Amino acid sequence: MMSLLVHPDTTGTQIETFGFELLAIKIVKLQAGQSMEEDTAGRELAIVPLGGTCSVTSTAGDFASVGGRASVFSGLPHTLYLPIATKFTLTAQGDCDLAFCYSKAEEPHAAALVGPADVRVEIRGGGNATxxxxxxxxxxxxAHRILVCEVYTPSGNWSSYPPHKHDVHNLPGEVDLEEFYYYRIDKPEGYAIQKVYSADRRIDETLTVRDGEMVLVPEGYHPVVAAHGYNAYYLNVLAGSARSMAASDDPEYAWVRDTWREQDPRLPLVR
Structure with missing residues (x-):
């Protein structure tokens, strides 16, 4: 079985699939003024600045200012979508920390920049699962397949809870999606814990995840908890059998939804 806990390459040279059929990712760190060139070829691409600002010129359009937050804990994101068969040059306007999120695709779509004003912010859950x-x-x-969101889990809270899965194509209740969880923690010694398990326990992993590490979710349930004292961020990248986030709860834990009476007042963590 594949290792579910990985530390992505940060040299900006390696696109990693980690055994997935559709998804791939690389984390790119550039110094001010550095440039890189790439061709999306048979993949659609979402570029998410985790920190810093860059400009992009491409065969699908030019984007003068992508990003702006100093880190994931200091502001809402920009996300640049580039379609298949797009050649582009990206230049760092300052030091940049970037996530390149790819999915295999066949359909052409227009390039687009999703700015902070376009981001839908949702406060989900209740109690210490907010x-x-x-x-x-x-x-x-x-877009053809790719889906991207960010999740902030405050100190001591649970996320992706009740445990849910999306590994069977059974619309409208569930779709089959591959998924990456790419983590940042607000202090360097902090961590989160993520469990990935299947109902038959053929997969049953409990992972300690630190800043810059990533968890692969090929199938199964996958809840998260942030260590007390540390706020956790993860970038979710998904692709699969339909453009839907439909998922099913673990029936053993679905009852907890009925116990939630109020949401954690610390949220939103980032505005």
Missing amino acids: RQINHMIQPGFP
């Missing part, structure tokens, strides 16, 4: 979700590339966004 979290913030920033929806960037949503199911209604004109």
Whole structure:
């Protein structure tokens, strides 16, 4: 079985699929003035600045200012969508920390920049399972497969809870999606814990995840908890059998939804 906990390459040279059929990712760190060139070829691409600002010129359009937040904990995101068969040059306007999120695709769509004003901010859950979700590339966004959102889990809270899964194509209740959870923690010694398990326990992993690490979710349920004292961020990238986020709860834990009476007042963490 594939290792579910990985530390992505940060040299900006390696696109990693980690064994997935559709998804791929790379984390790119550039110094001010550095440029890189790429061709999306048979993949659609979402570029998410985790920190810093860049400009992009491409065969699908030019974008003068992408990003702006200093880190994921200091502002809402920009997300640049580039379609298949797009050649582009990206230049860092300052030091940049970038997530390149790819999905195999066949349909051409227009390039588009999703700015902070376009992000739908959702406060989901209740009690100590309250979290913030920033929806960037949503199911209604004109793309072929890729879906992208960010999740903020405050210190001590649970996320992706009740445990849910999306590994069976059974619309409208569930779709089959591959998924990456790419993490940042607000202090360097902090961590989160994520469990990935299938109902038959063929997969049953409990993972300690630190800043810059990533969890692969090929199938199964996958709840998260942030260590007390540390706020956790993760970038969710998904692609699969339909452009939907439909998922099914673990029936053993679905009852907890009925116990939620109020949401955590610390949220939203990022405005």
